[in-house]
Amino acid sequence: MIHLRCNDVKYADYIGKEVTVRGWVHRLRKQKENTFMLIRDDRGGVIQCVLATEKALTLTIESCLEVTGKLQQDSRAPEGGYEIRATDLKIYGVAKVDYPIGEYQSEDLLLDNRHLAVRTRRMSTIAKIRASILKYARQWFIENNWLEVNVPVIVKDAVEGGSTLFKVRYFDDDAYLSQSAQLYLEAMVFSLGPVWSVTESFRAEKSRTVRHLAEFTHMEAEAPWIILDDLLRIQEQLISHIVQNTVNENSADLGYLKRDLSDLKSIEPPFDKLSYEKVIEILRSKDFVIIEDNGNERKIEWGDDLNVDSERELTRNRSRPIFVVDFPISLKPFYVKEDHEKEGIGLSADMLAPRGFGEISSGGERENDITSITKRIEKESLDPKAYDWYLDLRRYGSVPHAGFGMGIERLVRWIANLQDIKDTVLFPRTMSRVRP
Ligand code: 4AD
Numbered sequence: 001m002i003h004l005r006c007n008d009v010k011y012a013d014y015i016g017k018e019v020t021v022r023g024w025v026h027r028l029r030k031q032k033e034n035t036f037m038l039i040r041d042d043r044g045g046v047i048q049c050v051l052a053t054e055k056a057l058t059l060t061i062e063s064c065l066e067v068t069g070k071l072q073q074d075s076r077a078p079e080g081g082y083e084i085r086a087t088d089l090k091i092y093g094v095a096k097v098d099y100p101i102g103e104y105q106s107e108d109l110l111l112d113n114r115h116l117a118v119r120t121r122r123m124s125t126i127a128k129i130r131a132s133i134l135k136y137a138r139q140w141f142i143e144n145n146w147l148e149v150n151v152p153v154i155v156k157d158a159v160e161g162g163s164t165l166f167k168v169r170y171f172d173d174d175a176y177l178s179q180s181a182q183l184y185l186e187a188m189v190f191s192l193g194p195v196w197s198v199t200e201s202f203r204a205e206k207s208r209t210v211r212h213l214a215e216f217t218h219m220e221a222e223a224p225w226i227i228l229d230d231l232l233r234i235q236e237q238l239i240s241h242i243v244q245n246t247v248n249e250n251s252a253d254l255g256y257l258k259r260d261l262s263d264l265k266s267i268e269p270p271f272d273k274l275s276y277e278k279v280i281e282i283l284r285s286k287d288f289v290i291i292e293d294n295g296n297e298r299k300i301e302w303g304d305d306l307n308v309d310s311e312r313e314l315t316r317n318r319s320r321p322i323f324v325v326d327f328p329i330s331l332k333p334f335y336v337k338e339d340h341e342k343e344g345i346g347l348s349a350d351m352l353a354p355r356g357f358g359e360i361s362s363g364g365e366r367e368n369d370i371t372s373i374t375k376r377i378e379k380e381s382l383d384p385k386a387y388d389w390y391l392d393l394r395r396y397g398s399v400p401h402a403g404f405g406m407g408i409e410r411l412v413r414w415i416a417n418l419q420d421i422k423d424t425v426l427f428p429r430t431m432s433r434v435r436p
């Protein structure tokens, strides 16, 4: 008996042969004599099966079954013109008739029933693209001799400011959910050299945006003796490797999501580098305004941070990512090293994805002088005592080093061309959603 997994086989090789497909009833049309079902297998592939209606009376949408029969070519069959003329049927589970997921449903209903909505073609297509992105990221790190490490997510210290920390009760004490693995990766470069990790990061983001989640998958890397230029080259290569291989492996999936592949195929190093100063100049020349907390509008000026709208404006007409460098250090966290040739400017870079998608990574050289970094911690109103272990890294054999963090969901959102970041994860966590 030949077990079909729809997307892994060439149907033409099996015409006239007896095959079996296991899966779920995706679409169902009962006629007097025959019942036409679209069966979805366990990788989201579908094939039409035709069955005598008298054998199909109990079947409902999402019933789980195994169909055996002859594979035939029929141009009327959906999804490629092949169908199985069923002779045998084994039913594993008849679904209740009130399956809540249909074709046209509100976003809220789909999110409330995400445990079922993950079965839709769209969600499994995205999940496969996401898996490729992670696979090729890991492949790049392995091929380039970076060591994968794992770090804790229950921590005591803020990395990206105190306002987005999730507090958790930790026995008789308080702790936080990690915002970034960075401090731990920094600790590892002393004995493991270039290291990287994929860790869940948490941000209590109070805003509802299409690019923020409360929990996201963070791919981070850190290496000793590298400078900002090296870090940009590493990211260009990594991104190009991920994109080219994913396009290659998932062209049908990306096509299903109506992703324009020619844009992606053009992604290769080097990416343009724009200074923050230049970026502000460009935005001012377009009369770009920012809205202040009190609701007032004014033209963007030097010293303002970039936001979703300014990043969209900067990347709208580009087909490749760009790096924004030379940010004022006042806009960046305590660990960013100051450029000693340009006072007040940090040695950091944000990578912005093209076509308006905006920031996908942040990274840079780390301040490795104990006095400077202690001052910076105090300036951010953080308690240097809380960072004692981290400051030891500057006390005992401090080394110049650099690293970056990239949000996997931001990467998926761009590569798969999705509007809402919630679609890039199977079970999104946002301000208003923590189940299912
Ligand atoms: O820019 P961020 O905050 O930088 C850091 O956390 C550094 N400590 C990383 C490092 O150097 N090791 O976050 C890095 C990336 C962002 O560029 C973005 O892609 C993603 O993480 N990110 C989020 N993704 C989804 N939802 C959120 N709320 C995110 N916050 C950050």
Ligand code: MG
Pocket (backbone or CB within 6 Å): 350, 359, 361, 362
């Ligand atoms: Mg950032």
